[in-house]
Amino acid sequence: MKLLSVNLGRPTASPNTDGPGGVTGIDKRPADGPVTVTDPGPKGTGGSGLAGDAVCDLRHHGGSDQAVYAFAREELDAWEKELGRPLPNGTFGENLTTLGLPVSDARIGERWRIGGGVVLEVTAGRIPCRTFAGHLDEKGWVKRFTRAAATGAYLRVVEPGTIRAGDPVEIVHRPDHEVTAALQFRAVTTERELLPLLLAAGEALHPEALRQARKYVAAHGS
Numbered sequence: 001m002k003l004l005s006v007n008l009g010r011p012t013a014s015p016n017t018d019g020p021g022g023v024t025g026i027d028k029r030p031a032d033g034p035v036t037v038t039d040p041g042p043k044g045t046g047g048s049g050l051a052g053d054a055v056c057d058l059r060h061h062g063g064s065d066q067a068v069y070a071f072a073r074e075e076l077d078a079w080e081k082e083l084g085r086p087l088p089n090g091t092f093g094e095n096l097t098t099l100g101l102p103v104s105d106a107r108i109g110e111r112w113r114i115g116g117g118v119v120l121e122v123t124a125g126r127i128p129c130r131t132f133a134g135h136l137d138e139k140g141w142v143k144r145f146t147r148a149a150a151t152g153a154y155l156r157v158v159e160p161g162t163i164r165a166g167d168p169v170e171i172v173h174r175p176d177h178e179v180t181a182a183l184q185f186r187a188v189t190t191e192r193e194l195l196p197l198l199l200a201a202g203e204a205l206h207p208e209a210l211r212q213a214r215k216y217v218a219a220h221g222s
Contacts, residue, residue: 001100001169003114004073005030007090008053014134025054026135028090030097030165037118038160040067049157050095057131064156065123065206070096071152072103078150083138093132094152101169104150104182109175109204111158115167119159124206125151125185146189153181154206177201184209196222 009025031052040046043063047055055062071094076087089097101112110122133141145151177200184201187194188209195216198205205213 001098001171003163003165003167003169004097004099005089005165006035006050006163007031007095007097008035008050009090009093011054011056014131023056024131024135025056026093026131028053028093028095030089034162034164036160036162037068037120037157039064039157048095049155053095060129066154067157068095068120068155069126069152070094070098070101070103070120070155072101073097073099075104075150075152091136092152093135096163098169101171103153105180106153107175107177108179108181108184108198108201108206109173109177110171111173112155113170113172114163116161117159118157118161118163119172120155121158121204122153122181123156123204124154124209125149125181126154127151127185127189149182149186149190151181151185175201175204179205188212192216196220 007028008031009028011023011025012027013022014024036051037049040049040062041064043065044058046064047058047062049067071092080087106122108122112120128142128145179198179201183194184198187198195213198209198213
């Protein structure tokens, strides 16, 4: 398991963005050298966990619980076949393009050590938005991505440091529950009856998903 690339985005104009001023950082490109990774701080004030990576819409993106976004090269390859077009690393707006790591099936609270010291913790799957759809320019993209539920994973920074392409990735902690990033995604989008299951992940779960699960249980029971 390793990093194929560490991808950074620069602010670019886009008429399809949800962000303020029609500017987005979703178009990410592989970095040439090492990249510093730190906790960016609370959502709304903190952006990306990667130095040099633009987050233009702080209302919906960035912050401690969405500091880093990872997507598996294997899943990009599957989309390449379906869409009939090349999808270079970073195309899905991911910071980390991985190889040999089951990203969408990673458990909430699972921890990865990258390189010599950076430790990241899985918090949630990625919800597709209008900006993502506009960037891919594929008809019905949000519905297609949602239906596939191969979401990749958002991560928080547990131990900061420096990473680069080629670094090994090691799973150093795997919780004993069965709540994966993909399951969390399905629960908050198309299968809300799964929401009670998310509570098994506890405080490791993205706070917004945890609130949704608790609200559902309060209204419908477990």
